[in-house]
């Protein structure tokens with residue numbers, strides 16, 4: 675049976691995907707209310723990561739995709755540390771597209787993990803896993819190998835999200851994603 679150009683099977687899959695999306699957001703909100711509601715985390719909405727995607731959008735997506743990867747592949751790990759590390763992995767708190775004399779942001783790719791770790795450590799009692807996620811998420815650019823499964827997952831999710839943002843693949847789902855994001859922002863503000 676077809677409805678609005680979609681078959682019943684496609685509709686069911688779409689609804690399942692939406693439910694999964696919402697369930698993952700509930701997990702993220704539960705694991706990190708302090709981060710999501712903090713002033714500095716809200717500040718990351720002012721900074722662009724790739725294309726027209728803000729750092730705030732990016733890290734929330736990385737947290738969600740990290741959860742999806744860990745669940746689809748049945749990886750036993752600390753979901754709370756996975757989410758918190760993902761949300762803080764790019765906590766460098768500047769717009770790397772706008773260099774100034776004091777912060778030229780040259781080699782941003784190499785140096786921002788250390789800056790993010792410094793900022794995040796100043797505000798949160800980070801676990802060793804969370805520190806490893808932030809410090810090494812740019813591997814292999816940052817040479818040291820990730821030590822924990824959680825770091826490998828966030829590293830993979832980060833690359834996937836960055837690729838998608840750079841290629842602007844998110845555009846096709848813009849309307850529904852924007853609507854869901856607005857709901858999210860309303861609930862977390």
Ligand SMILES: [Fe+2]
Pocket residue numbers: 763764786787811812
């Ligand atoms: Fe990064």
Ligand SMILES: [Fe+2]
Pocket residue numbers: 732736763764832
């Ligand atoms: Fe990132």
